[in-house]
Amino acid sequence: MRLTGGCFCGAVCYEISGELRDARSCHCSRCRKAFSSQASAYALVNSGEFKWLTGENLLTTYLGKHGFGLQFCSKCGSTLCGVFESTIHGVTLGCVDGDPHIEIGWHIFVGSKASWEVLPDGITTYEEAPPAR
């Protein structure tokens, strides 16, 4: 399977030669800020299957606590991926092109969701983190 993704302005593009895993959406206040949205929409990738095609030099990295960071396009601001200790960890689903053949499996930290967010019926939610699997 080959997936591609890219930012809003099109300068940064990537390719994934495998499958996305563990798609999740986190509604905590930190993710709302980091993803400028009601929640994150994020899936894991195998780092060996991820490759930047164009614009890698335009990426800016914001490193948060515990070695986890986000990389975004310095031209348009799209957040493209998460990194852990400078290795690719996952991608934001909003920047994936087309149908990645995965759906968000769980919505986590809905106990601290924004007051203005209305959760749809039929989704799997956890008040905080999901139980260890």
Ligand SMILES: [Zn+2]
């Ligand atoms: Zn861009």
Ligand SMILES: [Zn+2]
């Ligand atoms: Zn979160």
